[in-house]
Amino acid sequence: MIKPVTVYDIAKEANVSVATVSRVLNNSAPVKESTREKIAGIIAKHQFQPNALARSLFKKETGMIGIILPDITNPFFPEVLSGLDIEARSKGYTFFLCDSVSSNRDFTEQYDRETRFLNILMEKQVDGIVLIGGRINLAKPSKEMVQEVVEAGKRVPVLLINGNLPGASLHRVAVDEKKGAELAARHLVELGHRNIAFIGGFKQMSNTIQRIQGFRNVLRESGIKERSDWIRTGGFSVAQGIELAEELLQLPIGERPTALQCANDLVAIGALKAARREGISVPEQLSIVGFDDIPFAAHSIPELTTVSLKCHEVGRTAAGVMDKLITRTKVAKTTILSPELVVRESTAPPAV
Amino acid sequence: MIKPVTVYDIAKEANVSVATVSRVLNNSAPVKESTREKIAGIIAKHQFQPNALARSLFKKETGMIGIILPDITNPFFPEVLSGLDIEARSKGYTFFLCDSVSSNRDFTEQYDRETRFLNILMEKQVDGIVLIGGRINLAKPSKEMVQEVVEAGKRVPVLLINGNLPGASLHRVAVDEKKGAELAARHLVELGHRNIAFIGGFKQMSNTIQRIQGFRNVLRESGIKERSDWIRTGGFSVAQGIELAEELLQLPIGERPTALQCANDLVAIGALKAARREGISVPEQLSIVGFDDIPFAAHSIPELTTVSLKCHEVGRTAAGVMDKLITRTKVAKTTILSPELVVRESTAPPAV
DNA sequence: GTGAAAGCGCTAACAC
């Protein structure tokens, strides 16, 4: 590795002081054109790159935004990340990515990792931290889990995406999930379904609770009797979707649901697979609605009717809010976006 | 925001010098048990977090690995990222993510962004840079594109994943793509197909060239006549897959391919959709093979036969190599992994 | 076992 060049080296070679070098580097004060050119030439010649560590140490800003998410492999996250990135990049920020996923799907381990990441990010002096997924989706996070984030929030701007921490009063950007679930359920009801089940998610998570709440609201207002055994949680993965759907679809034809509302698109894709395995055609014999609208929702066969969480827009919005937080511009504490029903091919009126 | 606590604050409160505080922070020298405890107590009380910027400035290491990739939204990348992350994390590294995607699919813009990211990462003093996708997949990158990376490589360890830069002689971890394509083609030939087309990819990219090369090798050795109009490139997306497949599938039944080898899984999924649109059943009337083995390959209907690029393993391996590079341990310049054919449901003997 | 002091590479007063 080559020995790094510093402002001093440049200054010496140009017969000027480091201050002048710094001035041309940052355009922070007028410099005589001829010396500026000389310095610029030397900088270019050595391909000099100022040490951002030193600069940040002094300026107390790094231009880095830390982001803690639970699993980059879940397509939902890259989608919002991408929105965040595009918007934040235009404002000069770069990203510090922390994936708290645990190899063995152990939540405790995941939350521990979140804590560690929170600390690492603060030590690295990021300008802001955004949290998405993980503990902020817990309906009843422990006191410490909340406290840690609150403490972090005292030192650096913290923004929560699609989640919350009861009693923490942090800035948030979120999509109204209950409303999203209502959209989905209402669509099913309007198609004529009366035997609808909800599958997927984790019942200890607030996102799941809200989605189920929306679902039940619509059933109730439609005068459909509730069946607690038709609300089955267990996970957000395709594998879980297959399993949960199978349980329901193996019931005799008259006694099984004619429509499945899923906690997310992954589960819906699992349901699609389960239906196929059972020889049930979608949407003719079974309607399926997803949630999130990840890209693959449009690519499955049949294409998934789903609720768009506008991942990209959420990301962009979050980046905007974060920037305001960092620059101490006034922003609303909570920004709620509206979900949207996307009707594609996986839903139809029930078979008669 | 709270005023940050420094080692000086801790030192003063403990009536010791900053040196001692630093010693307990890093366990870098023996400290009397009683004073250690006192200091630890004060640190805990203030939730003191040492400023990593200052530390790194001195130590000349940041524990950060920069990663430049072309589009986090393409599921292939999160997959290898995840492998990288898990492995690198266990060694104490964290990630700096740079997504060079351009909103308008403009490659020039993308390469420019790569250049900018390369510089940003060096300024931030990352311990290493890994490049995946983008310019390193170009068959004929410009002199400058190569030179920039070579220059970076003189200042900080650079690792290329699944690509190369002619004449650059950088460390690489890659999967043998030509062999992968041969695996796929051979599978099709062994099933009895003689009318096979290749779709997808960009013909200016080395990964595409290699995949086509492997494909043609097998056709040739199987005595199948080549049809240059049955090799169609144009992109790596689902949309492109649909388009390219449509063109071929609209040919009259005797004159169209009985099997499609795709440049990647996304294109294969597009092909699946095109087939369905044309009322052609897969695999009965048309076999389709993908490439990469992204998670969704196993989730499509029918499940995709594909070539596994072992994304996760590639990531883990890369993390290992990067660590060695950083710690100046000897490592092979090139690590080649073997792809694997994964036979699922989208391939079958041709209809008679 | 502990402290004083130098220095990592940069920026920004403050002088001139």
Next chain:
DNA sequence: GTGTTAGCGCTTTCAC
């Protein structure tokens, strides 16, 4: 317009 200098917060010789 330009130079001098004092930090930013940390680690680490080198004394004691």
